[in-house]
Amino acid sequence: MQKKITTVILAAGQSSRMGRPKLLLPVAGRSLIAGAVAVAETLSGQNIVVTGAYDREIRRVLVENTTVNLIHNPDWENGMGSSINTGVSAVNPTDCRGILVMLADQPRVDGAFLKKIIQRYDTSPATIVATKYPSGPGVPAVFSPEHYRELIALTSSGGAKDLIRNRGYLVDEIELPGGNVDIDTPEDYLAFTGKTLDDLEGNKTDH
Template structure:
């Protein structure tokens, strides 16, 4: 597979998962964990760079998962929410020598998102004139989503726990909506985790 050297993926794994006992990122999924599953699919995609943003459980995650120093960034302000962590990851990417055409934001707790879907987002982004390609949830649009370079400054300015959805809402006419066919499910509670795990495995 030919990698697209102008696309980077941010894997968001900095949260504390307050609605779930234990460390959500390290919950078993298949033969690995939720985070490793996200990383496997991100790495298998056409994206050239995959960067994980860590926060609340940095030590525990690094003790459990092998991440090279170039493959993650620690956000000391992770308590400020998802938006702050996206800004941290974006800043780290832009401080590198690479120039990216797009940054794809991926959550670690959406285990059904596979590399085929990530590739479809990347392909649609590169083939269209839309500056944002995002996942269609029916009643809203959200991540996984790719943001063109024209939105990098807005990503850097994120501070709240609302992630990038405000950017998507503000530029609705520039958004290409893609259906994930049910793969967009994210896990917020232990009950959801057990239900999805039982159904899928």
């Protein structure tokens, strides 16, 4: 039997530019974090969510609705690399054929795109298959288990970019259909959903 992909979903940030926990904001009828988990669950592998600033709030949303492994990163303020370190440290690299790292605030990333990345990973000689951006490859990305030690050594705010871009590994890239959207600010939320944060008052959703 083929080993499965383990997915690490990064959900530890403070949402400082949003001014409130952005991963609890509703997008297409459910919170951003619930949507990201639902996408990961289409892959039928182990799913890990790394929490941080809003650990309690995210647990309340997810604990009754999913079977993800929730792990709190007490050092979330140290940046994305610290959260990757925390999540990947919970992975047994001998039990999976790849480690998929994804963000929780990219609503254009769907199950079809993640499956496309994994299919490329399964057929490519590259040890990393990443998402193509104008600035260079990034996450979502699948890493071969051979990169496990480097992933758990990450500490910088730049996350996995250094590993993907600067160490000379063979990296395959796939472009995200429709372009990337990160929901980081109230303006981003308005542009993607057509709603302002004020519109949400009295119409809140947690799931």
